[in-house]
Amino acid sequence: xxxxxxxxxxxxxxxxxxxxxxxxxxxxxxxxxxxxxxxxxxxxxxxxxxxxxxxxxxxxxxxxxxxxxxxxxxxxxxxxxxxxxxxxxxxxxxxxxxxxxxxxxxxxxxxxxxxxxxxxxxxxxxxxxxxxxxxxxxxxxxxxxxxxxxxxxxxxxxxxxxxxxxxxxxxxxxxxxxxxxxxxxxxxxxxxxxxxxxxxxxxxxxxxxxxxxxxxxxxxxxxxxxxxxxxxxxxxxxxxxxxxxxxxxxxxxxxxxxxxxxxxxxxxxxxxxxxxxxxxxxxxxxxxxxxxxxxxxxxxxxxxxxxxxxxxxxxxxxxxxxxxxxxxxxxxxxxxxxxxxxxxxxxxxxxxxxxxxxxxxxxxxxxxxxxxxxxxxxxxxxxxxxxxxxxxxxxxxxxxxxxxxxxxxxxxxxxxxxxxxxxxxxxxxxxxxxxxxxxxxxxxxxxxxxxxxxxxxxxxxxxxxxxxxxxxxxxxxxxxx
Numbered sequence: 064x065x066x067x068x069x070x071x072x073x074x075x076x077x078x079x080x081x082x083x084x085x086x087x088x089x090x091x092x093x094x095x096x097x098x099x100x101x102x103x104x105x106x107x108x109x110x111x112x113x114x115x116x117x118x119x120x121x122x123x124x125x126x127x128x129x130x131x132x133x134x135x136x137x138x139x140x141x142x143x144x145x146x147x148x149x150x151x152x153x154x155x156x157x158x159x160x161x162x163x164x165x166x167x168x169x170x171x172x173x174x175x176x177x178x179x180x181x182x183x184x185x186x187x188x189x190x191x192x193x194x195x196x197x198x199x200x201x202x203x204x205x206x207x208x209x210x211x212x213x214x215x216x217x218x219x220x221x222x223x224x225x226x227x228x229x230x231x232x233x234x235x236x237x238x239x240x241x242x243x244x245x246x247x248x249x250x251x252x253x254x255x256x257x258x259x260x261x262x263x264x265x266x267x268x269x270x271x272x273x274x275x276x277x278x279x280x281x282x283x284x285x286x287x288x289x290x291x292x293x294x295x296x297x298x299x300x301x302x303x304x305x306x307x308x309x310x311x312x313x314x315x316x317x318x319x320x321x322x323x324x325x326x327x328x329x330x331x332x333x334x335x336x337x338x339x340x341x342x343x344x345x346x347x348x349x350x351x352x353x354x355x356x357x358x359x360x361x362x363x364x365x366x367x368x369x370x371x372x373x374x375x376x377x378x379x380x381x382x383x384x385x386x387x388x389x390x391x392x393x394x395x396x397x398x399x400x401x402x403x404x405x406x407x408x409x410x411x412x413x414x415x416x417x418x419x420x421x422x423x424x425x426x427x428x429x430x431x432x433x434x435x436x437x438x439x440x441x442x443x444x445x446x447x448x449x450x451x452x453x454x455x456x457x458x459x460x461x462x463x464x465x466x467x468x469x470x471x472x473x474x475x476x477x478x479x480x481x482x483x484x485x486x487x488x489x490x491x492x493x494x495x496x497x498x499x500x501x502x503x504x505x506x507x508x509x510x511x512x513x514x515x516x517x518x519x520x521x522x523x524x525x526x527x528x529x530x531x532x533x534x535x536x537x538x539x540x541x542x543x544x
Contacts, residue, residue: 066090066343068324069101072125077105088113093120095491096420096468096518100128174206185220193223207350211240215253222260230260235270239431242274245282245337245354245381250275277433281356284335288387291332293360293411296403308393314338314380320361323349327365327372329388330408333357336384341377342419352422353432354381363412365391366398376419413445417466417518420491426542434528434536441524447516454517455495455509463519464499467492470515474507484510493543496520500529500540 070090077085089104101121106113120128177199184196197220203213218233234257241250254275258266266272288294288309289302297305311334314320320331323343331338335357341349355361364372372391398405421427421435430438443463448470455461457477465472472494473484485507488494498505499522511517529537 066101066324069121069125073101073103073121073127076125076127085116086113093423096417096466101125174203174209178203181216185216188223193220196220197224208348211237211244211246211249211253214240215249215256218253218260219256222256227260231257234260238271238274239433242278243354243432244339244351245278245356247275247278247282250278274433282337283357284385285333285357288332288334291358291360293332293407294404296401296407297397301397301401305389305393305397308390310388312386312388314384314386316380316382318380320378320380320386321374323374323377325374327362327368327374328391330360330362330365330391330394331378332387332389333359333361334385334387336386337381338384338386339379339381340419341379342423343377349377352376352419360408360411361415363408363415366394367409367412413518414439414442417442426539429539430536434532437528438520438540441520441528443519443521445516445518448511448513450513452511453508454511455505455507457505457508460502460504460522461495461499462522464496464522464525465494465509466518466520467494468516468518471512472509472515472517473512474509476507478508480508480510488544496525496543497541500525500537502526 070087073087073090077087084107085105086108087103088106091102093100093102103119103121105116105119107116122128181196181199181203184192184199197217200213200217200220204210206213214233214237218230218237221227221230221233234253238250238253238257241247241253250271254266254271257269257271261269285291288306289297294302294305312320314336320338321327321329323341333355338355338359338361339351340353340355340361341351343349361378362374364375394408398408418435418439421430421438427435427438445468454465454472455463457475467488467490469490471490472488474486474488474494475482475484488509494509495505497503499520502522525540529540532540
């Protein structure tokens with residue numbers, strides 16, 4: 064469902080239950096391992112302003128995922144009525160921010176005006192102007208669509224200020240931003256700047272060169288649909304039938320293939336070019352969560368969801384692009400007779416969901432797409448437990464790390480399962496990543512409760528990922544749990 068449809072469904076539910084008393088003030092999408100959900104900020108409108116009721120999570124059909132009853136509502140109103148009284152004194156951080164605004168009239172300037180001011184300072188070129196530009200540039204990092212360009216400008220500025228180490232750090236960060244979007248032209252300009260800074264021999268050993276080569280390799284067009292592993296199991300008759308019923312579509316830069324919330328009736332495979340995946344977040348602009356290169360299969364919901372499948376994201380061409388388009392009815396017929404194909408497409412759906420979850424995750428979202436892809440490559444299997452079962456045993460180096468997709472892990476000291484658990488980990492949380500990467504024996508036994516679904520990541524592959532990653536990447540992965 065689209066944001067407006069979810070908002071309408073939730074509004075009808077709240078009106079039926081509470082009449083005009085409760086209103087939705089904001090609605091934002093969140094990503095879960097098993098799919099989409101939304102978080103609504105609820106409020107009770109009064110003559111003196113809103114009383115906040117906090118957040119309510121709803122599924123993609125607009126149904127609340129947690130209870131909001133009369134008792135909870137009354138308690139929230141009572142608490143809100145007390146906390147809504149005006150404060151006697153303004154908080155220090157508000158006063159500090161106000162003082163900063165008075166000292167610096169550009170503190171809350173619009174990005175385009177701030178950007179123009181920075182360019183003026185850079186053009187002036189004197190030491191005072193360059194220092195002022197250095198102070199202002201980090202404010203432009205809040206714009207995610209121009210973060211790479213801002214980081215590159217920061218690197219170029221540090222070259223002028225004779226800070227080569229800082230300059231290289233900024234250029235590497237810019238290169239990762241450009242690589243995430245497969246913006247090869249910008250990545251090449253960044254590489255040229257790094258080559259001038261480092262010299263050609265050192266540049267060839269740099270992460271920027273590696274990112275450029277990887278980006279170029281991934282953008283190589285696919286010659287034949289049946290070169291892809293997804294369709295490797297098809298017999299000659301199935302291949303001929305699929306080839307006969309597959310269309311080729313060309314897209315110009317900026318053209319949408321599908322939009323989020325629309326009916327999903329087609330599976331697409333990227334033949335050449337680049338397609339971005341965009342998610343509605345409740346703000347004016349959708350958020351780009353990744354770019355997909357030749358060989359990616361998209362739109363799998365059309366063959367995996369039985370009732371009214373909908374596009375879970377918008378797909379937009381980021382350069383001239385060509386895709387193979389397969390009608391879902393045709394592909395369903397082949398999948399009925401080809402179990403390996405059905406399993407591969409189902410696995411693709413799981414990977415896409417976890418990938419979207421990674422991109423919006425507070426910790427995983429700090430990593431560039433290349434590292435998130437490597438983490439996805441460590442995915443071993445997804446398993447659902449019909450009864451309680453040990454997922455990770457205490458006293459042994461774990462062979463897997465867990466991402467809980469549904470249900471919960473109960474953590475026990477040793478094997479005393481009759482005692483209350485020391486802790487419980489719920490859905491969308493990791494367990495054992497640090498121990499799996501470093502082969503540290505688990506201090507607790509993790510028991511998956513009946514009905515729990517877990518995504519398992521292979522410990523040996525996680526160790527390999529850690530061994531070949533910079534320290535800051537390992538530190539971020541360790542924070543997962």
